[in-house]
Amino acid sequence: xxxxxxxxxxxxxxxxxxxxxxxxxxxxxxxxxxxxxxxxxxxxxxxxxxxxxxxxxxxxxxxxxxxxxxxxxxxxxxxxxxxxxxxxxxxxxxxxxxxxxxxxxxxxxxxxxxxxxxxxxxxxxxxxxxxxxxxxxxxxxxxxxxxxxxxxxxxxxxxxxxxxxxxxxxxxxxxxxxxxxxxxxxxxxxxxxxxxxxxxxxxxxxxxxxxxxxxxxxxxxxxxxxxxxxxxxxxxxxxxxxxxxxxxxxxxxxxxxxxxxxxxxxxxxxxxxxxxxxxxxxxxxxxxxxxxxxxxxxxxxxxxxxxxxxxxxxxxxxxxxxxxxxxxxxxxxxxxxxxxxxxxxxxxxxxxxxxxxxxxxxxxxxxxxxxxxxxxxxxxxxxxxxxxxxxxxxxxxxxxxxxxxxxxxxxxxxxxxxxxxxxxxxxxxxxxxxxxxxxxxxxxxxxxxxxxxxxxxxxxxxxxxxxxxxxxxxxxxxxxxxxx
Amino acid sequence: xxxxxxxxxxxxxxxxxxxxxxxxxxxxxxxxxxxxxxxxxxxxxxxxxxxxxxxxxxxxxxxxxxxxxxxxxxxxxxxxxxxxxxxxxxxxxxxxxxxxxxxxxxxxxxxxxxxxxxxxxxxxxxxxxxxxxxxxxxxxxxxxxxxxxxxxxxxxxxxxxxxxxxxxxxxxxxxxxxxxxxxxxxxxxxxxxxxxxxxxxxxxxxxxxxxxxxxxxxxxxxxxxxxxxxxxxxxxxxxxxxxxxxxxxxxxxxxxxxxxxxxxxxxxxxxxxxxxxxxxxxxxxxxxxxxxxxxxxxxxxxxxxxxxxxxxxxxxxxxxxxxxxxxxxxxxxxxxxxxxxxxxxxxxxxxxxxxxxxxxxxxxxxxxxxxxxxxxxxxxxxxxxxxxxxxxxxxxxxxxxxxxxxxxxxxxxxxxxxxxxxxxxxxxxxxxxxxxxxxxxxxxxxxxxxxxxxxxxxxxxxxxxxxxxxxxxxxxxxxxxxxx
Numbered sequence: 001x002x003x004x005x006x007x008x009x010x011x012x013x014x015x016x017x018x019x020x021x022x023x024x025x026x027x028x029x030x031x032x033x034x035x036x037x038x039x040x041x042x043x044x045x046x047x048x049x050x051x052x053x054x055x056x057x058x059x060x061x062x063x064x065x066x067x068x069x070x071x072x073x074x075x076x077x078x079x080x081x082x083x084x085x086x087x088x089x090x091x092x093x094x095x096x097x098x099x100x101x102x103x104x105x106x107x108x109x110x111x112x113x114x115x116x117x118x119x120x121x122x123x124x125x126x127x128x129x130x131x132x133x134x135x136x137x138x139x140x141x142x143x144x145x146x147x148x149x150x151x152x153x154x155x156x157x158x159x160x161x162x163x164x165x166x167x168x169x170x171x172x173x174x175x176x177x178x179x180x181x182x183x184x185x186x187x188x189x190x191x192x193x194x195x196x197x198x199x200x201x202x203x204x205x206x207x208x209x210x211x212x213x214x215x216x217x218x219x220x221x222x223x224x225x226x227x228x229x230x231x232x233x234x235x236x237x238x239x240x241x242x243x244x245x246x247x248x249x250x251x252x253x254x255x256x257x258x259x260x261x262x263x264x265x266x267x268x269x270x271x272x273x274x275x276x277x278x279x280x281x282x283x284x285x286x287x288x289x290x291x292x293x294x295x296x297x298x299x300x301x302x303x304x305x306x307x308x309x310x311x312x313x314x315x316x317x318x319x320x321x322x323x324x325x326x327x328x329x330x331x332x333x334x335x336x337x338x339x340x341x342x343x344x345x346x347x348x349x350x351x352x353x354x355x356x357x358x359x360x361x362x363x364x365x366x367x368x369x370x371x372x373x374x375x376x377x378x379x380x381x382x383x384x385x386x387x388x389x390x391x392x393x394x395x396x397x398x399x400x401x402x403x404x405x406x407x408x409x410x411x412x413x414x415x416x417x418x419x420x421x422x423x424x425x426x427x428x429x430x431x432x433x434x435x436x437x438x439x440x441x442x443x444x445x446x447x448x449x450x451x452x453x454x455x456x457x458x459x460x461x462x463x464x465x466x467x468x469x470x471x472x473x474x475x476x477x478x479x480x481x482x483x484x
Numbered sequence: 485x486x487x488x489x490x491x492x493x494x495x496x497x498x499x500x501x502x503x504x505x506x507x508x509x510x511x512x513x514x515x516x517x518x519x520x521x522x523x524x525x526x527x528x529x530x531x532x533x534x535x536x537x538x539x540x541x542x543x544x545x546x547x548x549x550x551x552x553x554x555x556x557x558x559x560x561x562x563x564x565x566x567x568x569x570x571x572x573x574x575x576x577x578x579x580x581x582x583x584x585x586x587x588x589x590x591x592x593x594x595x596x597x598x599x600x601x602x603x604x605x606x607x608x609x610x611x612x613x614x615x616x617x618x619x620x621x622x623x624x625x626x627x628x629x630x631x632x633x634x635x636x637x638x639x640x641x642x643x644x645x646x647x648x649x650x651x652x653x654x655x656x657x658x659x660x661x662x663x664x665x666x667x668x669x670x671x672x673x674x675x676x677x678x679x680x681x682x683x684x685x686x687x688x689x690x691x692x693x694x695x696x697x698x699x700x701x702x703x704x705x706x707x708x709x710x711x712x713x714x715x716x717x718x719x720x721x722x723x724x725x726x727x728x729x730x731x732x733x734x735x736x737x738x739x740x741x742x743x744x745x746x747x748x749x750x751x752x753x754x755x756x757x758x759x760x761x762x763x764x765x766x767x768x769x770x771x772x773x774x775x776x777x778x779x780x781x782x783x784x785x786x787x788x789x790x791x792x793x794x795x796x797x798x799x800x801x802x803x804x805x806x807x808x809x810x811x812x813x814x815x816x817x818x819x820x821x822x823x824x825x826x827x828x829x830x831x832x833x834x835x836x837x838x839x840x841x842x843x844x845x846x847x848x849x850x851x852x853x854x855x856x857x858x859x860x861x862x863x864x865x866x867x868x869x870x871x872x873x874x875x876x877x878x879x880x881x882x883x884x885x886x887x888x889x890x891x892x893x894x895x896x897x898x899x900x901x902x903x904x905x906x907x908x909x910x911x912x913x914x915x916x917x918x919x920x921x922x923x924x925x926x927x928x929x930x931x932x933x934x935x936x937x938x939x940x941x942x943x944x945x946x947x948x949x950x951x952x953x954x955x956x957x958x959x960x961x962x963x964x965x966x967x968x
Contacts, residue, residue, distance in 0.1 A: 127853065127855070129746075129750060129853075129854070129855035130853035130854050130855045130856070131749070131750070131854070132853065171695055172694075172695040172699070173695070174693055174695075178693060182670070182693075183693050185693070185699065185702070186666070186670055195942070195946070199942050200942065201939075201940065201942030201943050201945075201946060202939060202940055202942070202943060203939070203943055205915075205918055205919055205920045205938065206853045206918040206919070207851040207852055207853055207883075207884055207885075207918070207919040207920045207923065208851070208853070208854070208883050208884060209658055209662060209666075209667050209669070209851055209883055209885065209920075209923050209924065210656075210851060210920035210922065210923060211655055211656040211657070211658075211706055211849075211920075211922045211923060211924050211925060211926045211927070212920050212921055212922050212927060212931070212934075212935050212938055212939065213706070213927055213935050213939065213943075213944070213947050213965050213966075214703060214706065214707055214711075214946075214947040214950060214965070215656070215669065215699075215702045215703060215705065215706050216943055216946060216947065218669070218699045218702035218703070219698060219699060219702070219703050219950075221699065222695055222697070222698065222699050223698055227698075238752060239750070239751060239752035241752075262613075265615075266613060266615070266723070267723060268722060268723035268725075270754075305793075306793075306796055308792055308793070308796055309789075309790075309792070309793045309796065312790055312792055312793065365695075367691040367692070367693055367694060368691055369611065369613075369614035369616065369690045369691060369692070370613070370614055370615070370692070371611070371613035371614045372614070399691075399692050399693055400691055400692060401691075401693065431689075434689055434690040434691070435689055435690070435691040436689045436691045436693075436694035436695075436696050437696055438694065438695045438696050439691065439693050439694060439695060440693065440695050441695060442695045443695070443696060443697055447696070450696075451696050451697050454689065454696055455685075455686060455687070455696065455697065456685065456686055458679070458683050458684065458685030458686070459685050459686060459687055459697075459700055460697070462679070462685060462698075462700060462954065463697050463698040463700065465953045465954060466698060466703075466950055466953060466954070468953065469949045469950060469952065469953035470946065470949060470950070481697050481698070482697075
């Protein structure tokens, strides 16, 4: 019998660069296209521009041939019917929300059909008394928060992009508020999923906790569309804090900023956000947004709670920061002032991209135990500085998670190679420090080798066994997380 | 092709009473016993008393024939070798920690070998700077907290019994602190697991969050020994709060106590514990421990934080309680005073059991969305009162989770029937209110029908497909969660 580990090694993926795996796209028979068109009419599109729009994402991959068609689903039944038809012809299906993946999740590397759920954008039920909401997968996080703002509640997960809740669930997203409120892992209570055979199943309930069998909810969260299509999500909500206070603080070095963060976490201060921006990135933001921020490493922080508790947290953190040489503290309590204060963080990505016209960003996503953060970050900064590749650096440092964005000219293979080499060194370092190759972006196409290095063959083989059991025809977003 | 749902219905379990499923135990060949004895010497026991001790738990099941042998594992290799030998002969294996299951998890209903991990009781690594600890599965929660008390950290999950961390992981346990700190689901970061083929795999890392592939950690947490044997667990720890304050408060009715709790949660007060005890149970505790507590429904609460924040939380809660007629508030801040104040809660189970000599408790474990808690609880109290069966009632009400313990004479089938009927009505009600049949005890043998009713056939069929893929010989604690 072939063991799990042997099986994993035999099937070891060969990616983790932006070279695409050499798997021939599967045939999409015309009879399937015809059947989809008969079922969905104009909601099944084979227009080149629509297909191309659905065949790429925010990753740095070069274009691959787009999906053969795009189905715009408007209901769970639409999704189930699409899956059943695709299953009949063993044709791959790639769920699509808003297209904000950074890891190649949406590329039709084995061909197939894109199933766009962005029109499934209804808030199905707000249960304010239970602090829960049930949404369709195409609802975006901003849409959700706008829709519930009169309930006194909010949904905290903020990955930056105005991503769809379906996509955020599928990639186990998190972002700036995760240090206090957790990730999608902690905040999805229940799901409706269309399985690979087109059946509709439900996982979880609206109860806050449960010990009822295997945790299928959390198996689906982070499965990147490879085990089914998420068609309904029940989320936890939180009361809007009575008081919110934001602060920025400049530091003489990245190390000083990071050491402050480590102390905040080790003391158990319930900080709601603590984001790092390096001096490079501040400079890019100043240039982009015509701001006059101090071009030094910066922590952006937010405190949630009662007025007294917010004041207490902020004072403690300011003391810790001062000990590390932090200065130029600025505070904001009104929403407008907070937005202004956070401009540097919100604009970082676009400021960086625009600092090098025509560039693409190769994004890293390591996450390490908090005490290892300085070790992991500082050596990688030195390597990036030495490489000559421009980069931005931002981080959800309270969770030990940060992102380099190496800015490369997509037409210069050498720049790509240098950036990939930097990324490899960083991931290797993070794994040695007992961290993970991806804190929140997911594996997609880009981190398959890293996943194997991180978990060892046994865990990947177990994932593969689950995939094979639940999707024997390998039609659900095939070739992502692991090559099949 | 048989669909997942059809498959589930064809294989629908017939339990959820304390009638054991009629599956013949599998043969345990002497050659396997001999091989285990050769490998483990005296650490493989076939003594009747040892086998009987490992063939029961705290559930109300009548005795079934015990396992054919008990292996006392002292290392991961011991576990792996035992699994490999058992696999060779397709013999069931039942992991055993301290034996505190309430749902029949430990019964050898299909025969087999008990694998006792209680001697795997080492703290492998305390990473205080990262707020993590790595332990072997036989470490109990009290042992863990004793061992780390000089670090300024603690592990909050408290299911009542001094359960093993392995068992708590396997059943997704929680308890009194979960309202603030989450359950084992939120607090297990990484695992080492011996799979059904005897391979050793690792899931997760010490990073606080990760998006690296399928969430195998959370698939194993709550899998009740049916997918592998957990041999190492990395847990999150928390800084000991600067201040802790405990309070008890009596209420004119259960409804008043529950309404207070609902308001506390809806306001987002970060209460660390909020436990309900009904007047019946207070009476039993008074009799058992010779106390003079007011024989009224009672909330026991605990607040964690800075001194100012604890004071603020407590004042707000006291105001809310007073509005509902809560009175006789008592406060305690020192550890000794808190322990005394919480005596009623800690003694409830034993006081109840001793109130009816020779009885067994049939325990319920429903959990509902917080706004449904009063509806779920009050009707069930009325039914229990009308039944004539004595009971105790305690609850982690902040999570919407509570337990009736129906006290039955195990020799009177009629009492058992009445208690099971009460439980059925309660679960049916909880499911209609969008809750779960088990908040923290797990499914085991007792809740298989309920699981099917809760999730529908599709989800159970998916669980079964995963089980079949990862344990094709069905040797890992077979017949629990679902009949195979």
